[in-house]
Each structure stands twice: as C-alpha cells, then as structure tokens.
Amino acid sequence: MTRRDVNLGIGDDCALVTVPENCQLAVTTDTLVSGVHFFDDISPRALGHRVLAVNLSDLAAMGAEPTWVSVALTLPNIDVEWLEEFTEGMHEIAEYYNVQIIGGDTTQGPLTITICAKGTVPQGKALRRGGAKVGDWIYVTGPLGDAGLAIESRKQEFKIAPEHLRYVNQRFDYPAPRVAAGQVLRGLASSAIDVSDGLLADLGHILAMSQVGAQIHVEKVPTSVAMQDTLDKSQQLPFILNYGDDYELLFTVPDDNKSMLELKLRQYGVEATCIGQIKSGEGQIELSLNGEKLDFNDTGFEHFSKESV
Amino acid sequence: MTRRDVNLGIGDDCALVTVPENCQLAVTTDTLVSGVHFFDDISPRALGHRVLAVNLSDLAAMGAEPTWVSVALTLPNIDVEWLEEFTEGMHEIAEYYNVQIIGGDTTQGPLTITICAKGTVPQGKALRRGGAKVGDWIYVTGPLGDAGLAIESRKQEFKIAPEHLRYVNQRFDYPAPRVAAGQVLRGLASSAIDVSDGLLADLGHILAMSQVGAQIHVEKVPTSVAMQDTLDKSQQLPFILNYGDDYELLFTVPDDNKSMLELKLRQYGVEATCIGQIKSGEGQIELSLNGEKLDFNDTGFEHFSKESV
Numbered sequence: 141m142t143r144r145d146v147n148l149g150i151g152d153d154c155a156l157v158t159v160p161e162n163c164q165l166a167v168t169t170d171t172l173v174s175g176v177h178f179f180d181d182i183s184p185r186a187l188g189h190r191v192l193a194v195n196l197s198d199l200a201a202m203g204a205e206p207t208w209v210s211v212a213l214t215l216p217n218i219d220v221e222w223l224e225e226f227t228e229g230m231h232e233i234a235e236y237y238n239v240q241i242i243g244g245d246t247t248q249g250p251l252t253i254t255i256c257a258k259g260t261v262p263q264g265k266a267l268r269r270g271g272a273k274v275g276d277w278i279y280v281t282g283p284l285g286d287a288g289l290a291i292e293s294r295k296q297e298f299k300i301a302p303e304h305l306r307y308v309n310q311r312f313d314y315p316a317p318r319v320a321a322g323q324v325l326r327g328l329a330s331s332a333i334d335v336s337d338g339l340l341a342d343l344g345h346i347l348a349m350s351q352v353g354a355q356i357h358v359e360k361v362p363t364s365v366a367m368q369d370t371l372d373k374s375q376q377l378p379f380i381l382n383y384g385d386d387y388e389l390l391f392t393v394p395d396d397n398k399s400m401l402e403l404k405l406r407q408y409g410v411e412a413t414c415i416g417q418i419k420s421g422e423g424q425i426e427l428s429l430n431g432e433k434l435d436f437n438d439t440g441f442e443h444f445s446k447e448s449v
Numbered sequence: 450m451t452r453r454d455v456n457l458g459i460g461d462d463c464a465l466v467t468v469p470e471n472c473q474l475a476v477t478t479d480t481l482v483s484g485v486h487f488f489d490d491i492s493p494r495a496l497g498h499r500v501l502a503v504n505l506s507d508l509a510a511m512g513a514e515p516t517w518v519s520v521a522l523t524l525p526n527i528d529v530e531w532l533e534e535f536t537e538g539m540h541e542i543a544e545y546y547n548v549q550i551i552g553g554d555t556t557q558g559p560l561t562i563t564i565c566a567k568g569t570v571p572q573g574k575a576l577r578r579g580g581a582k583v584g585d586w587i588y589v590t591g592p593l594g595d596a597g598l599a600i601e602s603r604k605q606e607f608k609i610a611p612e613h614l615r616y617v618n619q620r621f622d623y624p625a626p627r628v629a630a631g632q633v634l635r636g637l638a639s640s641a642i643d644v645s646d647g648l649l650a651d652l653g654h655i656l657a658m659s660q661v662g663a664q665i666h667v668e669k670v671p672t673s674v675a676m677q678d679t680l681d682k683s684q685q686l687p688f689i690l691n692y693g694d695d696y697e698l699l700f701t702v703p704d705d706n707k708s709m710l711e712l713k714l715r716q717y718g719v720e721a722t723c724i725g726q727i728k729s730g731e732g733q734i735e736l737s738l739n740g741e742k743l744d745f746n747d748t749g750f751e752h753f754s755k756e757s758v
C-alpha cells in the first residue's frame with residue numbers, strides 16, 4: 141500500500157504525511173494484550189487483522205476515512221513464520237481499506253500490539269457521541285452477538301451447528317470495521333459509536349454524552365441465522381445486549397434525515413436497522429420485547445477486562 | 450495542556466485535531482517495555498517523562514514542532530499512587546514542550562508503554578537522514594555518554610563522585626529532547642538524527658541513507674565534566690561512541706550554511722559542536738584522536754535489545 145499523501149514512510153525518525161485542506165485529522169489508539177484481549181492460540185493472521193480492525197472501527201465511528209497507521213509490536217521472540225502471517229493479516233486489511241503503515245517500533249517483551257490509527261474527515265463533519273437529541277431514531281449496522289457466540293462456544297458453553305461455525309468464527313476473528321457506513325452517515329447522523337463493549341454499554345456512552353435516554357425494541361435488534369439457530373430468544377439477550385466485539389456501528393438520526401439516510405444506506409449497500417428512539421431522561425434505557433417492558437439486569441460477560449482513558 | 454488546534458480531545462471514539470495549512474504531519478511511535486528498556490525500579494515520574502521524551506526526540510530530529518500524543522499504557526494492576534506519579538512525569542514534560550495528550554488506551558498486562566507522537570513541520574522543511582553531502586560538517590548537540598555512565602554505574606562497574614551523581618542520573622532519567630535545536634536547524638542542516646543507539650550507529654544511519662562516509666575527530670566530541678572526572682580518555686570511548694540514550698541531535702551542515710548555523714545556534718542558546726566532516730565512501734567512518742587514526746572495534750553495549758521497523 142502506497143498512498144500519495146505519504147511524503148515519507150518507514151525508515152527515518154518520523155513519517156511525513158499531508159492532511160488534505162479543509163480536513164481534520166482523526167486519531168485513535170488501541171492496544172491488544174495476549175491473554176487479555178485475545179486467546180493465546182489465535183492465528184497470527186487473525187491477530188494482525190483484528191488489531192487493525194478495532195482501530196479502523198473507531199475511525200469509522202467518527203465518519204473518518206482511514207489513511208495511516210503506526211504499529212508498535214512487542215514480541216517475546218522473533219518467530220519468522222509467525223511474523224510473516226501476522227504481517228500478512230495486517231497488510232490484507234490495510235490494503236482493503238486503503239490504509240498505509242507509516243511506521244512502527246518492534247520491541248522484545250510479552251506479546252502486546254498497539255496501533256495508532258489516523259484518518260481524515262471534512263472539517264466539522266465528524267460524528268461525535270454527544271449529538272443525539274430526543275426523538276432521534278437509533279440504528280445499528282449488521283447483526284449483534286456473533287463475536288460473543290464465537291467466544292462462548294470456544295469455552296464449550298454450547299455447540300454451534302457445523303454449517304454456522306465458519307461464519308461465526310469469521311465474525312470474531314476477522315471483524316469488518318464499518319468504514320463505508322461511517323462515511324455515509326456524515327451530515328445525516330446526529331451521533332455514532334462502534335459496538336465494542338456491548339449494545340447497552342455503548343448506547344450508554346452516547347446517552348451520557350448527549351444527556352438523553354433511549355427506548356430500544358429488542359426484537360428489532362438484528363441477529364444472524366447462526367444466532368437464531370444456536371440459542372433461543374431469551375438466551376440470545378445477553379449476547380445481543382451486552383457482548384461487545386462485533387464492531388458494528390450504533391448511531392442516531394434526526395427524524396428529518398431518516399428517509400434520506402435510508403436512501404443513502406441502500407445506495408451504498410450498507411445494511412442498518414432502526415431499533416429504537418431517543419427519549420428524555422439522561423442515561424435511562426427502556427427495553428421492550430414485542431411491546432412488553434423488558435427487565436434485563438444482566439451485567440454482562442467478564443470476557444475481557446478493558447478500560448479506556 | 451489545552452492546545453487550540455485540538456478540536457476534540459479524550460472521550461470520543463477518536464480525537465480531532467487541525468494541522469496548520471502548508472504544514473506536513475510528522476508521526477513517530479516508540480514503545481518502552483519493563484525489564485527491556487528500563488529498570489524495574491525506575492521511578493514512575495521518570496518513566497512518564499522518559500517515554501514521552503524519546504518520542505519527542507524523534508520529532509526534534511525531523512525539525513518538527515511536537516503537538517499531540519496518544520498514550521497506550523499496559524499495566525499489571527491499578528496502583529493509584531504509581532499512576533499519579535507516572536502521569537505527573539508525563540504531564541510535566543508535555544506542558545514544557547506544549548504538547549497535548551489527545552487520547553489513549555489503558556489495558557491490563559505486563560508493564561509496557563507505547564506513545565505515538567505527532568508534530569507539524571512546514572511543507573518541505575523536515576530534516577531527513579538522507580541529505581548529507583560530501584564536505585558537509587558534522588555536529589552534535591550537548592555532551593555524549595552520560596546516559597551510559599548512569600546505567601553502567603548502577604551496575605556497579607565504577608563509582609561516580611557524589612558531586613556528579615545527580616547530574617548523571619538526571620541525564621538518564623529525565624532526558625531533554627532537543628526540540629528547539631531541531632527547529633533551528635530547518636533550512637540549514639542537510640540531515641539529522643537523534644542519538645538513541647549511539648554516535649557511530651546513528652551516524653551510520655545518516656551515512657547509509659545519504660550514501661556517504663564520515664571522518665570524526667573523537668577528541669572534539671563533547672563530554673560532561675562528570676564523564677571527564679569519572680573515566681580516563683580511553684575508558685570514555687565506548688560511552689561516547691557506542692552508548693545511546695543521550696537523545697542529543699547529530700546533524701550535518703553544508704559549508705555554505707556553517708556560519709549562519711553557528712549564528713542561529715548562539716541566538717537561540719543551542720549548544721552544538723562540530724566533530725567532523727562528511728567524506729566519500731558509503732558507510733565508512735574514519736575515526737581520529739588528536740590527529741592519529743583511531744582503531745575502534747568495540748561493538749557496543751548489550752544494555753538494551755531494541756529494534757525498529
């Protein structure tokens with residue numbers, strides 16, 4: 141991947157890049173630690189993909205176009221084969237999203253990967269968490285819960301039918317950041333976030349920043365056929381509502397923009413489903429299932445310990 | 450630290466910043482791993498300072514003005530007191546250099562810190578490694594070898610006199626990236642690098658990228674009084690020539706710019722010493738000591754294992 145806006149790539153004290161005129165630079169950083177954020181037996185290719193994907197997902201949630209990434213890789217030892225596969229996994233997704241690796245640092249130590257991803261967004265068009273208003277519609281791209289299904293099935297809590305196994309594992313191992321969706325939302329959505337911590341937790345971030353509440357029609361939250369075939373409705377709830385790592389986008393749209401948004405989503409082939417509406421009452425989430433109020437107090441899975449500054 | 454060019458700081462999916470018109474963005478990333486890049490008993494304040502300093506030093510070596518940093522911190526556990534001191538150390542140096550922390554990720558795992566530092570440099574004015582030409586003069590800011598002196602004295606190889614101890618430890622624990630010097634060099638120096646791996650190794654990077662050789666008058670390489678009082682001339686050589694971690698700038702200047710450079714250095718209070726000249730012969734370094742050819746084959750200290758992509 142060689143981008144024309146990279147004036148100097150790897151090999152000097154710094155990389156040099158040019159941000160287009162009238163654009164802001166969006167910056168995000170995420171670390172994955174072995175044994176904390178991924179299983180030790182993860183394939184290096186999947187790991188290379190994943191670490192870039194989770195960072196690109198943050199750029200997608202801002203409506204930014206991903207452009208450049210810096211990769212800091214800490215490895216216990218130099219295993220050439222491992223490194224090749226890891227690099228391939230990372231390069232594949234970088235290529236797909238037209239992102240250039242502009243620098244990095246490889247050090248010795250316990251397996252840890254930190255990426256700092258950069259992107260550009262037209263001045264003032266970034267999607268923030270704090271713009272949701274009472275009456276806005278709440279949407280989510282793609283089905284939720286598949287990553288959770290993959291993780292929990294590996295812990296042998298239940299079995300996934302053979303015909304769904306590949307799909308489910310793919311959803312966890314090779315998450316697809318919703319970069320195109322994020323860019324479609326510019327100028328239409330009032331807020332956005334990616335679902336990394338779980339629907340309720342991430343919706344909570346939007347509500348807190350926007351000082352509003354929400355009603356969610358749980359039966360409208362999209363799920364995969366694999367999910368529907370594996371768990372019954374009540375078993376699905378914690379996966380849909382509390383599991384993260386799906387890297388779908390959750391966003392809100394003012395009523396005035398709703399039809400234009402749905403038109404543009406179709407036009408760009410982005411699937412998104414309206415699952416509820418913003419209400420008053422800061423931070424309050426009201427859940428309903430087929431018209432009945434749903435009491436759901438599951439505090440979520442302790443699958444990963446993760447904090448952000 | 451709140452910079453006016455930070456449009457959105459910590460707390461959303463990404464930070465948003467504005468790069469000034471006609472400027473390029475310079476990006477660098479460096480990781481410090483416990484037990485590899487620093488002693489386990491390092492004070493958290495010194496560590497917070499150090500990890501930012503080594504990154505700012507790379508920006509300095511490009512002639513960039515440091516602006517924003519992302520901090521990825523992996524910690525074995527949450528030790529509030531430790532974290533406060535670390536943060537203070539980092540904020541002190543950030544404040545001093547007018548740099549804003551715009552985001553980060555705190556994760557659980559073995560102590561590792563990765564910083565991605567960003568800066569801006571006027572279009573086309575960045576100092577690269579590849580611009581040195583035959584006849585250019587070679588300079589270095591500040592004395593070399595002090596960081597090595599600090600490390601080796603802690604391993605009890607020799608004693609540093611009490612009156613120098615504070616200075617030497619300060620030089621290692623609180624390195625001062627030569628940010629002002631880097632900016633003074635814009636438009637005057639033909640190449641630059643920071644001395645992180647040792648004078649000969651880092652000079653080697655300039656020579657390789659510039660496809661030239663060099664002659665160094667070793668007696669001209671500046672050393673501190675602490676160094677002079679602790680080791681005799683021949684003992685000093687490996688510290689001066691091979692030890693890194695001093696974070697001084699090494700740069701080359703065409704003869705035509707020499708007097709202007711020396712004027713500007715004095716004007717801005719930057720100390721730098723001419724230690725040799727660029728010659729033909731790619732990658733070859735000729736050392737002389739008081740007019741005599743010096744054979745120096747020390748391969749350096751194995752104090753840190755460090756690689757860069």
